């Protein structure tokens with residue numbers, strides 16, 4: 213009931229943010245120099261042809277009118293036609309977004325699944341060799357951006373040691389009918405276990421490259437928060453009651469420090485969407501990022517606006533989900549905002 | 553003393569190693585608590601009260617920079633020859649502890665009921681949630697908490713400091729330990745609430761026959777509570793005796809200073825006494841120290 217109201221509130225504010233983003237990107241895309249109609253039609257098109265296209269795209273109307281028309285179409289679920297692919301932008305997004313989401317979600321999962329335990333281990337063995345090892349690893353991973361790790365991982369694990377494929381989402385020999393666009397789901401839906409394994413095999417290396425800095429960041433954060441928590445009187449109390457070190461680490465140090473860690477990891481997770489750009493290019497991953505670069509170079513107005521909007525929406529949704537996870541773990545938030 | 557001793561400490565020394573060398577903070581302490589007896593250890597900040605209780609609890613021995621020596625007998629068992637696991641097995645069952653600030657000592661991400669369950673599992677691994685709750689309710693009622701069910705369903709940050717203090721007293725005594733360590737209990741609370749909760753604690757240890765080592769920097773607080781008092785000053789016990797005789801005829805200048813500080817409930821503290829009194833720097837190794845060998849203290 214109250215949770216539902218909070219959710220509604222968050223969705224409402226997110227919608228306002230999205231409208232703001234749409235105005236911004238809509239104007240910016242039109243203000244930067246270059247005539248999209250000319251680019252789309254090529255240098256050999258006549259002035260009349262270009263003018264005709266400008267009319268069709270409403271490019272001669274005032275900006276406000278253009279935006280009004282855009283919003284009217286958007287309300288009907290229409291983002292216009294892409295000048296780059298000559299298809300509806302919605303169709304393009306539906307094709308490329310799942311590939312990116314699959315990559316980003318697995319990377320986010322890796323961040324949590326590897327980052328948190330590493331940080332916890334580090335804090336638990338503070339000042340001893342597991343701690344030193346993990347700290348060096350974490351510092352190393354955060355000190356270089358994702359595309360550097362992508363190149364390094366490709367070199368080591370695909371080129372020198374051919375353990376992983378270098379490009380694509382699944383082996384070329386496999387033909388999986390498209391259902392959701394998520395390869396892991398589609399292969400399972402088709403009952404193709406070999407396809408699932410192949411898809412996972414293709415996914416692991418780019419996802420890991422994307423996640424690596426985040427893993428280090430999550431580990432460092434968790435370590436720091438846990439060390440602070442270890443100084444709390446509640447830890448001393450737990451020791452006074454003779455609980456095992458493992459139990460204290462889990463229930464008295466790890467769980468309370470999860471609250472600040474997850475909040476930041478949530479933001480990092482959203483940032484993965486941005487970092488995915490170069491990783492997708494290195495791994496020839498047919499995702500939204502590659503599409504985005506293509507349409508920007510083409511000054512494909514509708515596609516630019518559509519891509520940016522979908523990325524913002526994903527970002528906002530990810531944030532809402534993380535906030536909810538945090539509030540589930542943190543009774544203080546749950547009780548103060550969730551009502552009596 | 554005819555009653556068997558719950559705790560007997562002889563020549564307890566503690567030092568900390570650091571990069572700059574070794575610092576001794578306990579210089580050979582003798583202290584005992586008889587079965588069912590309530591003993592107070594009183595001294596100013598930094599005199600070594602908390603470290604003493606941590607040694608009895610057995611956690612100080614696990615601190616890597618700490619060196620502990622001396623004999624510590626708990627219920628006839630030699631604590632210093634025990635393994636880490638054996639010492640831990642005593643905690644939460646035979647020895648338990650009450651802390652200074654109840655609200656921050658209670659884990660903030662679990663409900664009070666869950667914490668009770670966890671503590672009860674120390675005695676009985678298989679205890680069910682329902683049984684744990686039944687026992688917790690009973691004990692909470694004993695510390696005058698009427699709406700025990702609401703308290704068990706709350707988190708510590710939802711309850712008042714006084715309420716948390718009662719919760720902690722109930723929690724510390726629910727497994728009926730032989731010895732209760734209370735390190736400045738309730739100092740973080742206001743004076744009336746503190747007095748109330750001490751009263752509740754006293755009733756409960758009376759009923760259970762629990763031995764108590766009560767630590768405080770304030771002689772006034774322990775007056776009603778303790779059978780006997782030890783006064784600690786810079787890692788030495790400088791005076792000991794039944795509560796009445798400490799209050800009626802304090803021998804040591806430091807005790808007198810502590811007594812004169814009682815009316816001033818806050819601030820000020822204890823007047824400084826002569827730094828270089830030989831009586832303070834000499835380690836007191838003998839159990840049978842008499843008041844006479846303290847009389848040359850220049851504070852007199």
Ligand SMILES: Nc1ncnc2c1ncn2[C@@H]1O[C@H](COP(=O)(O)OP(=O)(O)OP(=O)(O)O)[C@@H](O)[C@H]1O
Pocket residue numbers: 568577595596597598599600601602603604615617769
């Ligand atoms: N882990 C440690 N490492 C080094 N020195 C320590 C450590 N713990 C305590 N000490 C030192 O031991 C001395 C006694 O400390 P203790 O905490 O027992 O004082 P206290 O009597 O409890 O004082 P307070 O009333 O402030 O709690 C202090 O000088 C303190 O600095």
Ligand SMILES: [Mg+2]
Pocket residue numbers: 601602603735
């Ligand atoms: Mg202390």
